[in-house]
Amino acid sequence: MFHPWHELEPGPDAPDRMHVVVEIPRGSRNKYELDKNTGMFKLDRLLYSSVHYPGDYGFFPQTYAQDDDPLDAIVMTTVPTFPGCIIEVRPIGIFRMTDKDEMDEKVLCVPARDPLYDGYAALTDVAPHFLREVEHFFSVYKDLEGGRVHPMGWEDEASARAVIVECMARYAVKRQAENLGRIAQQSASERAGHEL
Numbered sequence: 001m002f003h004p005w006h007e008l009e010p011g012p013d014a015p016d017r018m019h020v021v022v023e024i025p026r027g028s029r030n031k032y033e034l035d036k037n038t039g040m041f042k043l044d045r046l047l048y049s050s051v052h053y054p055g056d057y058g059f060f061p062q063t064y065a066q067d068d069d070p071l072d073a074i075v076m077t078t079v080p081t082f083p084g085c086i087i088e089v090r091p092i093g094i095f096r097m098t099d100k101d102e103m104d105e106k107v108l109c110v111p112a113r114d115p116l117y118d119g120y121a122a123l124t125d126v127a128p129h130f131l132r133e134v135e136h137f138f139s140v141y142k143d144l145e146g147g148r149v150h151p152m153g154w155e156d157e158a159s160a161r162a163v164i165v166e167c168m169a170r171y172a173v174k175r176q177a178e179n180l181g182r183i184a185q186q187s188a189s190e191r192a193g194h195e196l
Helices: 129-141 155-195
Strands: 018-024 030-034 040-047 057-061 072-075 086-099 102-111 149-156
Touching: 018 072, 072 086, 072 129, 086 129, 102 129, 102 155, 129 149
Parallel strands: 072 102
Antiparallel strands: 018 030, 018 057, 018 086, 030 040, 057 072, 086 102, 086 149
């Protein structure tokens, strides 16, 4: 079975043009997420607070963020998509926050193939109110669950691209280590089988 985190290319021209795999469509209160083992999407929970996602929410394939999950993305879409949809995007900024005292970054993107967003290249192209909506959403969406989220603010498109590159590099290192671990384990099993 195809695993979107591990088998989908990061993008046609990373980090300037990336793929985002949508987990949660804009306007939803359902918290869908990728099952890391199967590559399928599951309903994790319904948000406890009466808020909804301000954009399509998903992740960049072949990335590892600091929280050991794929790097998160929010895509400004004209119309909501669906879980599992792949969108080619351009990163235009990054929202930094901590969740349970752990760094949690959200890259703001626009669809690369939506003419309404052709002129968007930076946070300064986005309506300030939309940026406040995103910040407000992530500040309160876990309040009724007892979560501790602390917003740290927005940074520009260069910071977003730098974080993407860092997360792609972290992914490459971790996957190589995982593959070497599997090979070592397989070799040990084979040696043990020969000794019997």
